[in-house]
Amino acid sequence: MIENRPFSTFLAHLVLCIGVVIVALPLYVTFVASTLSAEQVLQSPISLIPGDQLLNNYKTVLFSGAGNQSAQVGRMMVNSLIMALVIAVGKIVISMLSAFAIVYFRFPGRTLAFWLIFITLMLPVEVRILPTYQVISDLKLLDSYFGLTVPLIASATATFLFRQFFLTMPDELVEAAKIDGAGPLRFFKDVLFPLSKTNIAALFVILFIYGWNQYLWPLLITTQESLYTVVIGIKRMISGGDAATEWNLVMATAMLALLPPVLVVIFMQKWFVKGLVDSEK
Amino acid sequence: MEKRVRFDSKLLPYLLIAPQIAITLVFFFWPAGQALWQSMQVQDAFGERTTFVWFDNFITLFNDDAYLESFKVTAIFSTAVSVLGLSLSLFLAVKADKVIKGTSIYRTILIAPYAVAPAIVGVLWTFLMSPSLGLVTHWLSLVGVHWDHILDSKQALGLIIVAAVWKQISYNFIFFLAGLQSIPKSLIEASSIDGASPMRRFWDIIFPLLSPTTFFLFVVNMVYAFFDTFAIVDASTKGGPGRATEILVYKVYNEGFKGLDLGGSAAQSVVLMLIVIGLTVVQFRYVERKVQY
Amino acid sequence: MAQVEFKGVKKSYGNVDVIHGVDLTIGDGEFVVIVGPSGCGKSTLLRMVAGLEPITGGEIWIDGKVVNKLEPKDRDIAMVFQNYALYPHMTVRQNMSYGLKIRKMSEADISARVAKAAEILELAHLLDRTPRQLSGGQRQRVAMGRAIVREPKVFLFDEPLSNLDAKLRVDMRLEMQKLHQELKVTSLYVTHDQIEAMTLSDRMLVMNSGIIEQVGTPKEVYERPASLFVANFIGTPAMNQIWGVRAGQSLKTDQGDMFHVGEFPSTIDNGGRVALGVRPEHLQLVPEAQARFSIAIQMIEWVGADAYAYGQFANYRVICRLDNATGARVGDRLPLSFDPMRVHWFDADTGKRI
Numbered sequence: 025m026i027e028n029r030p031f032s033t034f035l036a037h038l039v040l041c042i043g044v045v046i047v048a049l050p051l052y053v054t055f056v057a058s059t060l061s062a063e064q065v066l067q068s069p070i071s072l073i074p075g076d077q078l079l080n081n082y083k084t085v086l087f088s089g090a091g092n093q094s095a096q097v098g099r100m101m102v103n104s105l106i107m108a109l110v111i112a113v114g115k116i117v118i119s120m121l122s123a124f125a126i127v128y129f130r131f132p133g134r135t136l137a138f139w140l141i142f143i144t145l146m147l148p149v150e151v152r153i154l155p156t157y158q159v160i161s162d163l164k165l166l167d168s169y170f171g172l173t174v175p176l177i178a179s180a181t182a183t184f185l186f187r188q189f190f191l192t193m194p195d196e197l198v199e200a201a202k203i204d205g206a207g208p209l210r211f212f213k214d215v216l217f218p219l220s221k222t223n224i225a226a227l228f229v230i231l232f233i234y235g236w237n238q239y240l241w242p243l244l245i246t247t248q249e250s251l252y253t254v255v256i257g258i259k260r261m262i263s264g265g266d267a268a269t270e271w272n273l274v275m276a277t278a279m280l281a282l283l284p285p286v287l288v289v290i291f292m293q294k295w296f297v298k299g300l301v302d303s304e305k
Numbered sequence: 306m307e308k309r310v311r312f313d314s315k316l317l318p319y320l321l322i323a324p325q326i327a328i329t330l331v332f333f334f335w336p337a338g339q340a341l342w343q344s345m346q347v348q349d350a351f352g353e354r355t356t357f358v359w360f361d362n363f364i365t366l367f368n369d370d371a372y373l374e375s376f377k378v379t380a381i382f383s384t385a386v387s388v389l390g391l392s393l394s395l396f397l398a399v400k401a402d403k404v405i406k407g408t409s410i411y412r413t414i415l416i417a418p419y420a421v422a423p424a425i426v427g428v429l430w431t432f433l434m435s436p437s438l439g440l441v442t443h444w445l446s447l448v449g450v451h452w453d454h455i456l457d458s459k460q461a462l463g464l465i466i467v468a469a470v471w472k473q474i475s476y477n478f479i480f481f482l483a484g485l486q487s488i489p490k491s492l493i494e495a496s497s498i499d500g501a502s503p504m505r506r507f508w509d510i511i512f513p514l515l516s517p518t519t520f521f522l523f524v525v526n527m528v529y530a531f532f533d534t535f536a537i538v539d540a541s542t543k544g545g546p547g548r549a550t551e552i553l554v555y556k557v558y559n560e561g562f563k564g565l566d567l568g569g570s571a572a573q574s575v576v577l578m579l580i581v582i583g584l585t586v587v588q589f590r591y592v593e594r595k596v597q598y
Numbered sequence: 599m600a601q602v603e604f605k606g607v608k609k610s611y612g613n614v615d616v617i618h619g620v621d622l623t624i625g626d627g628e629f630v631v632i633v634g635p636s637g638c639g640k641s642t643l644l645r646m647v648a649g650l651e652p653i654t655g656g657e658i659w660i661d662g663k664v665v666n667k668l669e670p671k672d673r674d675i676a677m678v679f680q681n682y683a684l685y686p687h688m689t690v691r692q693n694m695s696y697g698l699k700i701r702k703m704s705e706a707d708i709s710a711r712v713a714k715a716a717e718i719l720e721l722a723h724l725l726d727r728t729p730r731q732l733s734g735g736q737r738q739r740v741a742m743g744r745a746i747v748r749e750p751k752v753f754l755f756d757e758p759l760s761n762l763d764a765k766l767r768v769d770m771r772l773e774m775q776k777l778h779q780e781l782k783v784t785s786l787y788v789t790h791d792q793i794e795a796m797t798l799s800d801r802m803l804v805m806n807s808g809i810i811e812q813v814g815t816p817k818e819v820y821e822r823p824a825s826l827f828v829a830n831f832i833g834t835p836a837m838n839q840i841w842g843v844r845a846g847q848s849l850k851t852d853q854g855d856m857f858h859v860g861e862f863p864s865t866i867d868n869g870g871r872v873a874l875g876v877r878p879e880h881l882q883l884v885p886e887a888q889a890r891f892s893i894a895i896q897m898i899e900w901v902g903a904d905a906y907a908y909g910q911f912a913n914y915r916v917i918c919r920l921d922n923a924t925g926a927r928v929g930d931r932l933p934l935s936f937d938p939m940r941v942h943w944f945d946a947d948t949g950k951r952i
Contacts, residue, residue: 032403032503033403033404035400036400036401036403036404037400037404037407039396039397039400040397040400040401040404040407040411043393043397043400043411043415044410044411044414044415047414047415047417047418047471047474048414048417049433050426050429050430050433050471051417051418051421051429053429053432053433053440054429054432057432065438066438067438068437068438068439068442068443069440069443069444070438070440070443072440117324118324118325118328119325121321121322121324121325122321122322122324122325122326124321125317125318125319125321125322126322127308128308128311128312129311129312129314129317129318129321130311131315131318131319133319134318137322137326140326140329140330140334141325141326141329143333143334144329144333145585146578146581146582146585147333147334147337147578147581148532148581150532150533150535150554150557150577151532151554151557151574151577151578151581152333152336152337152340152574152578153557153558153561153574154340154557154561154562154567154570154571154574155335155336155337155339155340155343155571155574156332156336157561158336158339159331159332159335159336159339160332163331174328174332175328175331175332177328178325178328178329178332178333183325191308194681194683195308195309195310196679196680196681196682196683197683197685198308198310198311198312199310199648199650199670199677199679199683200677200679200683200684200685200744201685202310202649202650202669202670202671203648203649203650203670203671203675203676203677203697204671204696204697204700204744205670205671205697205700205701206671206696206700207312208312208314208317209317210700211312214685214696215685215687218687219686219687233419233420236422237420237421237422237423237424237425238422239422239423239424239535239536239539239540240535240536240558243539255422255424255425255536256424258424258425258428259424259428259539259540262428262431262540271432271438274428274432275432278425278428278429281422281425282420282421282422282425285420285421285422286417286420286421288420289416289417289419289420290413290416290417293412293413293416296416297416297479297483300476300479300480301479301480301483310650
């Protein structure tokens with residue numbers, strides 16, 4: 025600190041507090057609404073003090089479903105978890121392998137492969153919705169876990185992150201391993217993988233959130249309620265309009281949908297920030 | 306940058322790279338290629354015959370007032386989201402960089418929205434600003450603002466901007482804070498010895514040094530506003546009222562699945578691809594500059 | 599233990615030759631140091647022996663076998679790297695045993711070898727630490743330990759002491775000498791530090807721009823440098839050089855100054871252009887009348903027991919070692935002479951010793 029002016033510090037705290045209140049408000053209101061009864065939630069203005077229906081509401085959505093559909097949120101959360109985990113682990117595995125190939129081998133087609141991966145950066149799902157849907161449907165992958173997850177696990181960002189990391193590894197490490205007699209796979213397993221652990225953890229946080237929060241993709245791929253993720257489920261709950269919507273249950277579901285990724289971010293904050301900042305380098 | 310020493314193996318690198326390339330080809334390049342191909346074709350009403358028409362679909366598209374309107378909405382939306390989101394988070398980051406106590410609490414809460422799914426963000430803000438029972442709607446009515454985004458198209462656009470900015474504050478905040486913390490303390494000290502006031506210090510020293518971060522974030526925010534906000538729109542305004550909040554991505558989706566004009570929808574996809582390519586090129590040219598800096 | 603032979607070994611990257619044909623035999627148990635300025639190709643030569651760089655011409659033999667096509671692991675060599683290249687996530691013990699484990703040696707044999715090496719290198723109490731927890735000197739020992747446990751035919755050292763501070767480097771140098779006397783393993787050691795080269799080697803090899811300038815014992819190299827480059831590179835301060843043409847029994851410098859030399863080697867014709875080299879310690883302070891030439895002292899460097907006086911003759915810098923007791927000062931004139939037997943002659947065109 026250069027100036028030690030109590031007033032400017034106070035002002036900074038004040039601004040931050042206001043910012044934090046504004047940012048936290050939607051989350052807090054969601055929580056409060058999820059603890060109210062169906063009548064209480066329809067009163068305007070809504071109460072800012074939690075009600076007593078917390079257990080009731082959460083039990084209802086988890087095990088019986090809500091709104092104009094019967095799917096249980098518990099089931100949806102399992103689907104979300106599967107999707108998030110398969111995408112996160114899958115992306116990490118295939119990105120690490122391809123980055124390993126690109127950095128540690130010289131082979132015909134290496135540059136081509138690199139560019140193919142690079143170009144995927146420019147083709148997000150959103151810009152090729154319809155043709156991708158057609159491909160998935162031609163391959164009969166609609167309404168399957170495979171179709172829900174595998175097409176999303178190719179990732180240029182993760183590949184570049186690992187490539188960047190591998191490039192910063194001292195060359196002598198490979199040389200020492202070669203002299204010690206380790207082949208490429210042995211080197212990967214004994215040296216590269218253990219040294220990548222922090223990067224993997226950081227990337228896992230980012231990718232878990234990415235997978236859990238997917239919306240457009242499951243919207244395209246799933247028509248059966250048994251495959252709905254919780255993010256999709258909640259959107260289907262509000263399709264009836266204000267009057268027909270049981271907002272207390274919707275908000276309970278929203279809490280369930282946002283808690284896992286929010287907790288992951290908060291409790292793995294260090295890795296999250298590292299993952300975010302690194303993957304944009 | 307290249308490695309000095311590599312492994313020699315004929316087959317292994319291909320096996321290692323095969324999964325990624327396979328997925329990339331099947332789920333990225335094949336659909337993208339189809340979009341390109343279809344964008345130059347017209348299908349008759351029964352879906353039996355297709356004719357190759359070169360760029361006719363694009364010409365039709367850019368003569369379509371609704372499409373141009375959607376372009377305008379997208380431009381207003383993405384600019385508003387980027388500018389508002391960047392200024393708010395820069396302001397908060399500067400303050401967070403200043404305080405010593407409590408930083409981790411502020412940071413923890415400020416990064417939470419990053420983890421909330423865009424669709425959920427749409428739902429939360431729809432609820433907060435619902436014309437009949439929203440809390441924010443109630444507060445607005447206390448200061449004399451009548452809020453009804455279901456009828457008022459400007460307010461509808463306002464709703465999705467607020468929701469999109471709220472979610473993106475976390476991301477911007479993290480990068481701005483990291484950028485601020487990487488400015489050498491000696492520079493700030495030197496400028497204060499030169500007699501610069503805190504305000505001047507910010508505009509003369511800190512802001513210019515942050516400009517690479519700001520530019521990078523601006524591009525990322527544009528990409529975010531263009532593409533990642535689909536779920537926010539779908540979960541809140543659904544493009545309405547009328548087409549007031551129909552951003553390009555939402556329009557492609559809407560018309561692709563409901564309108565059944567294959568060629569037109571593919572042409573829209575191709576236009577979007579060109580926009581992403583443009584933004585990516587800008588971003589990467591900037592990254593090269595950043596390396597030199 | 600084994601002999602290492604280089605037969606016309608060459609290295610080129612595309613059209614650029616970086617090593618121009620090396621022929622050399624390193625005897626069983628011999629310690630050979632390759633010394634030269636950075637970029638001279640010394641590390642490349644070592645890495646070709648290790649199998650980390652492909653050999654583009656000629657053959658390298660280890661223990662009677664051509665190893666050109668062999669993988670590093672099949673050459674039975676061990677290498678110590680400049681930055682040690684320890685695996686950061688493994689303990690000292692794991693680092694040392696990794697190569698043995700890959701070679702599927704039994705657990706018992708591995709721990710016996712590690713224990714032995716740890717004892718020699720005084721690492722026993724550090725075996726369960728990771729490299730991060732060690733000092734630079736300790737890391738260096740671990741790197742040596744990793745090489746020793748392998749009991750290879752050849753040790754390769756790539757500037758192993760350059761990352762240490764000056765004092766530690768001296769200690770480790772002595773220790774390496776001791777170690778070599780104990781183990782007697784054929785060793786090839788690369789350094790840019792001439793003191794390391796002089797003190798450690800049985801024979802040293804001076805390299806410059808991909809060419810071997812001289813091979814010989816440190817004494818030979820110091821006393822009879824084969825070229826101007828070697829004369830310049832080995833010895834601190836560097837050898838004095840005066841360029842000129844023979845004029846009878848005298849040398850006439852390029853600037854026209856003359857001084858009496860006496861006997862010239864018979865191969866230098868009258869009027870032939872040469873470079874005369876004489877080491878600072880071989881310049882003697884003599885009475886004015888006997889002086890061959892004299893210099894005015896521009897600067898004196900005191901280095902403990904001795905002092906070096908810097909001056910100029912004709913256009914050439916002349917350095918002369920003085921006894922501390924001389925009491926010379928800056929500005930004094932020093933009449934100098936030398937023993938003609940202690941003078942080195944080099945061809946002015948080729949730089950080769952005459």
